[in-house]
């Protein structure tokens with residue numbers, strides 16, 4: 001029996017990188033997956049990969065920065081699968097445009113707030129509401145970053161968004177514990193997704209953050225396995241936790 005047998009998981013940004021790795025792993029562990037993604041080609045492809053492997057998935061084209069889109073994605077998940085047990089607010093990511101505050105374009109701040117923070121807040125707004133209505137409890141997993149834990153260079157807009165995500169992870173954990181809804185976050189170090197491999201070539205900040213990763217570059221599957229633990233009932237006593245998967249960076 002899979003570790004997520006009988007559960008329904010909604011994963012944002014599941015068309016690529018950590019989101020896709022998590023969708024494939026969660027499906028192998030028995031969850032039905034709502035692949036919530038802005039990019040129609042990659043989102044549909046993730047759903048097809050799951051179905052071709054014998055799993056159950058639906059692709060729901062969604063921009064996580066649009067409230068109506070997120071509300072509709074959650075409703076469609078309920079309509080199709082009948083419940084929501086796991087909400088993984090994964091969509092986000094730093095860009096090469098971000099920089100130390102005096103050098104960054106002003107718009108970069110709002111881009112990061114909108115995608116990483118507002119996208120996560122909206123996921124919780126509608127996803128936790130659905131869990132409350134289903135009455136089965138649930139597990140929320142937010143994507144934060146080691147940048148929200150240690151002082152680092154050149155990503156102040158991204159760092160601000162991820163710091164806020166860590167903060168709301170803790171407050172929401174307190175707010176929904178009595179309804180058995182757990183809220184945790186994963187904090188990856190530099191992880192080998194296509195976006196970050198490109199950043200590592202172009203951007204000294206991202207490549208510098210690798211210096212302290214004693215175990216080297218993290219793989220998307222390593223984050224997916226951490227998220228799997230948080231999604232499963234194995235973590236039923238864990239809430240408000242920020243789980244680092246960073247090759248030892250934050251202790252080096």
Ligand SMILES: NC(=O)c1ccc[n+]([C@@H]2O[C@H](COP(=O)([O-])OP(=O)(O)OC[C@H]3O[C@@H](n4cnc5c(N)ncnc54)[C@H](O)[C@@H]3O)[C@@H](O)[C@H]2O)c1
Nearest residue numbers: 013015016017018038063064092093143145190191193195
């Ligand atoms: N890869 C890393 O090194 C690393 C490190 C720390 C934290 N993280 C966090 O992990 C998460 C995933 O990172 P990744 O490297 O897998 O990213 P990625 O760029 O590989 O994948 C992100 C996915 O999100 C989708 N997406 C982007 N904007 C969207 C929107 N508005 N609506 C819906 N979908 C959208 C993209 O199309 C893409 O499929 C992010 O929140 C990122 O900040 C990653």
